[in-house]
Amino acid sequence: MKLSLLLFALSMKLRFARRNNELLRSRLQARTASIWIQTEDHRVGRVFVLGKGQVFTRSGGRGDADVTMIWKDADIAFKAMTSRDPQAVARALETADLRLVGDASVAQWFASLIQAMKGPSATPTSAEKVAVIGLGKMGAGLAHNIQKNGIPLVVFNRTAAKAQAFVDHGALLAKSPRDAAAQASIVVTSLMDDQSVRDIVTSPDGILAGLAPGGIHLCATTISPDLAREMAQLHREHGTHFVSGAVVGRPRAAEAGDLITLMAGDKEAVERCKPVCATYSGMTMVLGEDPGLANHAKLSVNYFAVSNMELMGQIYAFADAVGIDRAFYGRLFDASYANPTLKLYAAKIRDQEFQTEVGFELVGGLKDVKLMRAVSEATSRSLDYAPLIIEKMERAVERGRAHSDWSVFTEVPCDR
Template identity: 35%
Template structure:
């Protein structure tokens, strides 16, 4: 299968590099073409438009920043759905609303091709270490075709949530809620420990060696102890975007999320204070203030 990749942010470029180790040529498109140059040196082929890339490929993988950007590259006469080969597959790795996934699947069906939801858990360092977890849903036959690409992209595991494309998107939002609430809770715990005269590094080492030994607590905990939060592996403004999606989905699903709303408020405060382009762990600075 000819494969294409759209979206070369910090995470996207790491995934594209993984794919290039297994699959050439890989067709790539990014709104800022200069970001694709390191990939060209490794064998990628730059396309000048979404339309050109989609018309060339059997499978298009996208990881763009939000629902609006995804709709922009998917819908309309210049988009993926209208130009992808008949029977082709669009694999979306973005964190989006479940309702957006459902509506885009309909657009693809109207053009005789497929849409697969495949958001992922993992930062750029996890992508480079090939330790990503994909949360997938959609047509079973189409999914079976793209599973090898997800493994090539850096997938350590592929978790299936059924044929409804909304399911994988919902699973990702539920997961990101736990990540964001864990980061903010650890930031507050570190501050409480410090203000109480405890060495926060010693306290965190005890926790991450016992009750909270998972990757989120170990990785983000170590980052929270550091000063300075750039370059961002997962920017605070993207974290706020996800928090907004989580609260929107909670309203759509009629699920109360008082903790989620407080996390959203803390992230809004941090962005307002100028930390938007910093790593999500810089939320601790807003809490400290």
């Protein structure tokens, strides 16, 4: 009964809060989606339809919701949904107290709406001092949210000017990766690739040279699973810990604190990292103690995205060849994809807008797809789109598009 009342009250509170809560209002405007919430015994259920700043809700049948949130029982659901802990829903997923059927990003978005409605959450309980190394588009978003949540921050970037905004707000500027690690208990790296991570860890002026025993290297960079395991071994030998914390989302999501973090590593180290990840993530998912698992997961997520881009590019090329207006397929993709990131890429490919809102550059995408191919060849041998996409990406780089949005490869025809 109390969960039914909670869900009804939630609908009322969302409607009321959107009038005066700017954060909630902006998040409501971000997408349109439907969420069905129920218990496993089907005794409680309510659907929420949210979009364009509006909130509609009713009890009754599930219908065609974008995601169904199935709670183990009403008490667990009530505790999680009333908690001020922004990771309460993610923890319920980890413990199998909650199952999702459908688009998980919609559930993440819905959880972020509830947190926005409740107002600013308490500063994460963390005795850690955090260093962020790499203040590019993603790293700057991570550092912004860590600092905003009151966690002591040290920053390092090869171009020191990128660190100035954080220093102006109280962060300490390190002279080197070694200096940054020496001043922190958790070091977050947001870099380009395997080589950049290996160099910044193992160089004489690198992380291992400065990180004290018991310290943690939390790697948000998309790297190979093999490198993650190599880093874990190096850190064990040094008396420190390595945690893979690959992030899913574009720079805007990093800035807004709405990323998904995929974590794997030593249990105690992961627990220490969770409050830090919570500052920049709407959802954190722990995949196990083998750090390579988080990187396998991140690469598979990116493969899903890039394969859909390739499919959309093929269909738009077909449309151009036979004389069908691209707008027809634009409407089709918009209606077919619930995930806002895929909607964004569908619009980019339709309009061939690869120079604006460049969230992920082609040169980075090429690196990721090559990692996907290598992982596939070593395991399932099933990622059949990878060689085709690599060929097209390499040709796009040759045409001078290395710093365009990574979806630019879709305009390159394939040699056959």
